[in-house]
Amino acid sequence: MATKRITIDPITRLEGHGKIDIFLNEEGDVANTYFQIPELRGFERFCVGRPVEEMPLLTNRICGVCPEAHHMAAAKAGDAVYHVDPPSAAKKLRELLYMGFYFTDHTTHFYALGGPDFVMGPDAPVAERNILGVIRKVGLEIGSKVIQARHYGHSVVQMLGARQIHPATSVPGGVLKGLNEDERQEIEKIAQWAIEFAQFSLQLFNDLVLGNDQYVDLILGDIYTDRTHYMGLVDEQNRVNFYEGQISIVDPDGRRLGKYHPRDYRDWIAEHVEPWTYLKFPYLKQVGWKGFVDGNDSGVYMATPLSRLNAADGMATPLAQEKYEEFYAKLGGKPVHQRLATHWARLIELLYAAERMLELATDPEITSDDIRTVPTATPTEGVGTVEAPRGTLTHHYWTDERGILTKVNLIVGTTNNYAPITMSIKKAASNLIKKGTVVNEGLLNMIEMAFRAYDPCFGCATHSLPGQMPLEVTIHDADRQVVDVLKQFC
Amino acid sequence: MCSNNFADRQLDHPATTLLIGLGNPILGDDGIGWRVIEAVQSQITDPAVTVRRFSLGGLSLMEQMIGYQRVILVDSIQTSGGSCGEVMWFPLAALPNPSTGHSTAAHDTSLQTALEVGRNLGANLPEHITIVAIEAERVFDFSDELSPAVAAAIPEAVETVLKLLAEPVAAVF
Known part of the structure; x- marks a missing residue:
């Protein structure tokens, strides 16, 4: 076979994907940042009409990064649907x-x-x-x-x-x-x-x-x-658990606002919509949405390894518990923000x-x-929740009496953290852009560090070659004119 | 300690070539890699060829390649100015490796970097990795159906895979 030389110029999926817009005010300082992450469309619709027992296999395919987490949440939701x-x-x-x-x-x-x-x-x-x-x-x-x-x-x-x-x-x-x-x-x-x-x-x-x-x-x-609220699954002794338990919520002072069974998530979590992104921003219903701000009055919460430690009273194994105590001793007590x-x-x-x-x-x-x-009971409706590595993962299914799905709702790990990630990016940007002076060299890395800590999962959208998450930062002045564009992988 | 060592994978199988269909089979055109493999699988009888389908990237994909001399990887691609359904093939080296600068991939590194990691660590990894790529149109919408132009490309992609398999391992590039 003759050698065929081609110049490959793959484009990345910038539309709604790793796209950050920074808007400056009259003084040249950061007024606002907007971080758009990809949303794969139509998974819930894709599932409707299929048997619920297929979900542990099907939801495996939502994401190439954490198939096991989706498998577990789907399995538990299936148990609940069949009341078994x-x-x-x-x-x-x-x-x-x-x-x-x-x-x-x-x-x-x-x-x-x-x-x-x-x-x-x-x-x-x-x-x-x-x-x-x-x-x-x-x-x-x-x-x-x-x-x-x-x-x-x-x-x-x-x-x-x-x-x-x-x-x-x-x-x-x-x-x-x-x-x-x-x-x-x-x-x-x-x-x-x-x-x-x-x-x-x-x-x-x-x-x-x-x-x-x-x-x-x-x-x-x-x-x-950022002084936000924290979420994490805990066992009966309020220790971190990845597979089952109740969801614990603590406020920015470390006080437990309450614990709830995962099936009651809609009593605790609501979703805020912004016009500039397809993704929704979950927040604590009881506290309310006050914008992208931290503090006790803001319903923004975080669901990550740090959140799980903050939302729990300890670890369920001895060596991890020792390290848990060292962690808070070194960082000045709970919670760590x-x-x-x-x-x-x-x-x-x-x-x-x-x-x-x-x-x-x-x-x-x-x-x-x-x-x-x-299972012997007639299937109806059920919720399954586990802690995915990058945040609390909830699957909620409704079926007819044959177990055929009629409705599906998923709250995936990274979605929980969309608001806090957005806030961290704004802080990083504000630190590097002062009075119109942009520190180009460090900006991308500081922003990367901001969202890398959350371990956000966009893997589901990056199967196609070249399999990298592009990042484009566009800086606008107070007149909304573009003054700089920084890119990687674009 | 456990005998189950990652670098010993070459002892587990006699095959020398790994043919991979890559992608997400329920994410529209991203599933083309799987569909090509399904179409070509029955025509492959050579025991030296292992045929697999994966939804993986980076380190995980590299780990699957340990022990093979050659890999042919079928995947979707989106290129500047490419027309939907176009079939192309090229060595992995023809792809840019964006992660040489950063490890910014959301949760993994690029395949090229992963291969370098594996080789640095002594894993027996293939020298010859060929990509068969099909220009995709829809990769954001969950569906188990391909766009018509992408589906129409399956015969050409199958033919390309079979031609590549017929070549001696070292002769393609």
Whole structure:
């Protein structure tokens, strides 16, 4: 076959995608910023008319980043629709799979995405501030551990999910795939390795970040601090839980406003609409929408690893609990409002996921054959909620008496954080644009750091080549004339 | 410790070529990679070829390639001035690698950077990665149907894949 040389010039999806507009006032300072993120259209409509038991498979496909989270939320919503309570072993098997996923996801974020800013330093040359730079700096051995960690996490998901990557195990009332003793032993070994790896990662963070005054100042500084409300799933003792429990809400002073069952989310959450974006901004109904502002009177809330720690009273495993206490001792008590501390919170959750994996893998019930309760009730309506790595994820389904979907509503993890991300971007921009002087060099990275802390998930929109999220910042003067455009990947 | 090592993946299978259909099968034209694979799969009998469909990118996609000598990856693309349904093929190196500057991808790095990471870490990764890309029209709307022009491109894409597979591993580029 003859060689065919083509110049490939892929365009990226800038329409409603990674697009930031900054408007200046008469003095040349930032008046407003607008951050548009992609919305994939029509998923709810696509689902209507399909059997609800297909949803754990179908919702896998919403997003290439967190299929396991959608699988779990869909599974729990399916249980609720059929009014069936899965056997204890089935819930544990689902949760064990989920810990394998969390371990992979949080590892990837720290080493490949959020970590480079700290490991390499926010002032490092852009060409170095990526995972390759991290590996060069921390060494090949650690780089291999990172990929090994991902491999182990994938192995756990595959063993329990009955399929690689996109799990196929959950059905209304339980799971289809149990665990045999050989697999259990393998996961137990993986979990022990995972605990060591998570501890190592926390030590690395301690040495490279907390041991560096410049980074600590950056974390504690005002640029990335907003005093918002926080949301997170907690167990009966108000400890962080990724798979089930009640949703805890705390105010900016750390006072618990209340806890609610996920099915009651509409009593607590309302959605604000802005004319400049298709996405809606969820906020706390009881507090109300006051705009993109922080404080006790603003219903803006955040749902991230930092939020989960803030909304809980502690961690459910011993080593993670120690780190939880260190975290608040170092950062001045609860709640912590500094967004960059989310990277540290994520590593504490990594340790929790690893410890919980070991607990579940050594639970005598985990190899039980009693893994499904066959539904017998007439299906109606149900809500399923889990904590996705990047925020509380809710699936709400309505069906007819045959279990055919008539309506679907999803509130995905990143959507919860749309308002706080917008606020963080404005703060970053305001810090770098003073009296019309734009610090071009740092602007993109400071903005990136703002939203990277939230671990926003736009993966669902980036399958097509080249698979990168473009970012375009347009700066307008007080007359709304464009004065500068900064781009990457565009 | 566990024998389950990421770098040992080459021991798990005899195949030398990995043919991947990439994309989201329920996101309109983004599903073209899967549809081409479905159309071509029955015509592939060579045990040296593994055929898979993925909705992955970056590190996860790189990890799937460990142990193979050659990868042919079928995906949708949107290019400046491209016409919907146009079929093109090129080496991975012909694509720009935007992540050399930043790791700004929302939740992953680019495939090129991921491959560099894997190679730095000693993973056995293919030298030859060929992209077969089909110009897409609609990639934001959930649907399991392709645009007519994209659907019409399936035979040409299948033919391209079969021709590439017929070439010796090292001869394409």
